[in-house]
Amino acid sequence: MRTLERVNAKVRDDTPLWLFADQLGTHVHGGEHAHRDVLLIEATSALRRRRYHRQKLHLVLSALRHAERDLGDRATLLRAGNYSEALKDFGRPVLVHEPTSFAAERFVEKLHADGLVADILPTPTFALSxxxxxxxxxxxxxxxxxxxxxxxxxxxxxxxxxxxxxxxxxxxxxxxxxxxxxxxxxxxxxxxxxxxxxxxxxxxxxxxxxxxxxxxxxxxxxxxxxxxxxxxxxxxxxxxxxxxxxxxxxxxxxxxxxxxxxxxxxxxxxxxxxxxxxxxxxxxxxxxxxxxxxxxxxxxxxxxxxxxxxxxxxxxxxGPRYTQKNELTAHTALPKWWRELDADAVDAQCLQHALAGVRDRGWTHHIQRLMILGSHGLQRGYRPDELTEWFATAFVDGFRWVMPTNVVGMSQHADGGKLATKPYTSGGAYINRMSDHCPDCRFDPKKRVGDDACPFTAGYWAFVHRHRDLLAGNRRTARAVSTMDRLSDLDALLEQEADRDRF
Ligand SMILES: Cc1cc2nc3c(=O)[nH]c(=O)nc-3n(C[C@H](O)[C@H](O)[C@H](O)COP(=O)(O)OP(=O)(O)OC[C@H]3O[C@@H](n4cnc5c(N)ncnc54)[C@H](O)[C@@H]3O)c2cc1C
Ligand code: SF4
Known part of the structure; x- marks a missing residue:
């Protein structure tokens, strides 16, 4: 990690430190920076850029304002239309730590070129540089x-x-x-x-x-x-x-x-x-x-x-283009009930609870993200880029850097297996074993076909059918293809899933 000794010699020891809203810890502004003034910016453009969960905006603003209070005389919090405006108003070049997304990195480099940022330090918010x-x-x-x-x-x-x-x-x-x-x-x-x-x-x-x-x-x-x-x-x-x-x-x-x-x-x-x-x-x-x-x-x-x-x-x-990867050619737009977090429109108990968690708290635990929400998106062929955006905005812990690898790679297998050796999805049997939802559900995890056919069980086989060549060529998933080939009701299942519009 670059330390202050190696920072551009022109940068004075009293250069203030500008902190983004995800850099608010004492390990960022304490230690060798403890003597510096700190600049915090509430930029309306950042709040309005996307349609975020209400509780996420609350957490970010609350964090910035608490940082201002805790840093006392060291801190200046500016409210502005955008970051450049605030930096110009502030009137002194600042130090900043590398931001946490490609877009922000490009932006900070431009500010550096324009002289508003004196130097860019490595980010201290991860253990490994x-x-x-x-x-x-x-x-x-x-x-x-x-x-x-x-x-x-x-x-x-x-x-x-x-x-x-x-x-x-x-x-x-x-x-x-x-x-x-x-x-x-x-x-x-x-x-x-x-x-x-x-x-x-x-x-x-x-x-x-x-x-x-x-x-x-x-x-x-x-x-x-x-x-x-x-x-x-x-x-x-x-x-x-x-x-x-x-x-x-x-x-x-x-x-x-x-x-x-x-x-x-x-x-x-x-x-x-x-x-x-x-x-x-x-x-x-x-x-x-x-x-x-x-x-x-x-x-x-x-x-x-x-x-x-x-x-x-x-x-x-x-790299920045990873988010556009779509190796499974998934082109279904996110349905309105999903985008609006309308959990009441969903019957499947496991999916309803996960979506209600996002609506009510902007948070669900990992296995709901991966094996309920992500698995549903994968089975139904939701567009990975739309899902990435959805997770980034609807979750309170969704920051730009964390989404592509988790959504495109881990959850949607849209990178062709660069990150995960097989797609993560399952039928209702897994959800039935790992949750207590199924007994309260109008669907039956064992049923593939019929009014009460579980959308995860049927969706799983429809997914295996759609990607049979890919899955047959992977030793971790080949067995699913041979099992599917033995299903006597596969045609009826595929017809049913092609028409399914309620979950
Ligand atoms: C589709 C999908 C979307 C996700 N979106 C996010 C997200 O927006 N923000 C986010 O921080 N995590 C995300 N995760 C990872 C993980 O689900 C959450 O970090 C975790 O659920 C947060 O709850 P927790 O703090 O109680 O975590 P715990 O279960 O207590 O785990 C401890 C910590 O481990 C870290 N962690 C574990 N797995 C991951 C991971 N795959 N990626 C990053 N950090 C991880 C987190 O910092 C977490 O706080 C996502 C995972 C998937 C599959
Ligand atoms: S039966 Fe299927 S849809 Fe219903 S809770 Fe179980 S896994 Fe989910």
Whole structure:
């Protein structure tokens, strides 16, 4: 990482630091920058650029305004039509950390050329620097998360005993990922940390009402940490009380338990108010002190040090055109009920609950994103570029960098398998095993054809049929094709799914 010694010699030590809304942590503006003035900008153009979830706009504004309050005399918060206007008004060139998207990077480079930005520093909101990732990637064509993750563990010396992983295994997935407990409506995990709203949140709510911005989803209480202090409390509460259940039920879905044992830390991590290595070390310390099982700590560390970093770096590595990839030639426009988050228009219980979670909180947990919402989009051939935009705007933790690899790569397999070795989708049997939704549903997960045919079961076979050549050529999916070939009611199923307009 470039440090201040190497920053352009013309940049004075008192040059102020401009922070984007996803760079608000003490690891960004503290340390060697602790003496600097800080510029924060609320740009209306950024709020109006897309149709965001109402609660996402709230979180971003609340984070910026809390940062202004917490930084006291160091901070200037400017409200302006756009960033360039604000920088001109501010009147002094600023330092800025590399922003987190291609578009913002181009913009900041132009500001640098125009003299409004004095220098651009590396982003400190991820553990591994972009240069180190480039060196790691070399000329690889295919990427395997497990290789990356093991190198991250070694590099940052996390859960290691010398050169070996603690406990002798790198991956404890086999001990995790259980179905939901039977005879319970919720996981009965201690409740997640919930920030206390204050006068700043009240004002944000009033301002958003007055701005008359077009949004999706409903307003609701602030559920996620937006300051370094809140993030610390959220992390401590998670590690002490909820992490023990995290790994075990990481892939389970319960209708009456929206948070399960997930950390709810993606918002503070993506706002840059929580240092990812602090989250990783907290989980490791809890494990080493014996208060958290190794499988739970490893499962969480894999998410933060593995998946999150991997998705960030591959965003840059795959380049700006990756979002346009559509190797499965999926051309169905997103239906209106989906775009409007109209969960009441949906009968399928698993899909209804996931969509209601997006509408009510702008958040669902990972397995709902991947195996319900993403899987539905994949089966129905929704356009990956529209889905990418949808996830980026409808989710409170949806920032530009995080979407393409998660949606185009992981969830829609639209990159032809650069990121994931097989498409992630399933029939109702998997959802029935991993959730408690099916008994309450008007569809039957075992039925492929008929009025009560499960849209995921039938959709799965229709998907396998549509992509039979691709799937037959992949040893991880070839069996699905041979099973499909033996289905006696395949023609009826395909006709039924071609006409299905309600889920
Ligand atoms: C289709 C799809 C869309 C997604 N959209 C987003 C998004 O907009 N923003 C986002 O931060 N994550 C996204 N994810 C990843 C993951 O689902 C969320 O990070 C997670 O559900 C957030 O909840 P949590 O903080 O309780 O996470 P936990 O389940 O507690 O996991 C801990 C942390 O691991 C990190 N993480 C785990 N997996 C990923 C991943 N694949 N990509 C990035 N970070 C990961 C997150 O920072 C998360 O906070 C998406 C995944 C899929 C399949
Ligand atoms: S029956 Fe099918 S649609 Fe209904 S909840 Fe189960 S998997 Fe979802």
């Amino acid at each position: 972009r240069n180190d990732f480039r060196a790691w990637a070399g000329d690889r064509e295919r990427f395997v998360m497990e290789d990356f993750y093991r190198d991250q563990r070694r590099r940052f010396d996390v859960l290691m005993e010398g050169s070996s992983p603690v406990g002798g295994r790198w991956n404890l997935d086999a001990d995790n990922r259980e179905p939901p407990p039977k005879k319970q409506r919720t996981l009965e995990a201690p409740k997640p940390y919930r920030p206390r709203e204050n006068d700043i949140d009240d004002q944000v709510r009033r301002d958003l009402d007055a701005m008359d911005i077009e949004t999706v989803g409903v307003d609701g209480p602030r559920l996620f940490a937006v300051t370094p202090d809140e993030a610390k409390r959220a992390l401590t509460r998670f590690v002490e009380q909820r992490l023990p259940l995290f790994g075990q039920y990481e892939d389970a879905i319960m209708g009456d338990d929206w948070a399960m044992a997930h950390s709810l830390l993606s918002v503070p991590l993506n706002l840059g108010v929580l240092d990812p290595l602090d989250a990783v070390h907290a989980a490791e310390d809890a494990c080493r002190s014996g208060s958290v099982p190794l499988a739970a700590a490893e499962g969480f560390i894999r998410q933060v040090l593995g998946w999150r970093e991997y998705m960030w770096h591959l965003y840059w590595h795959f």
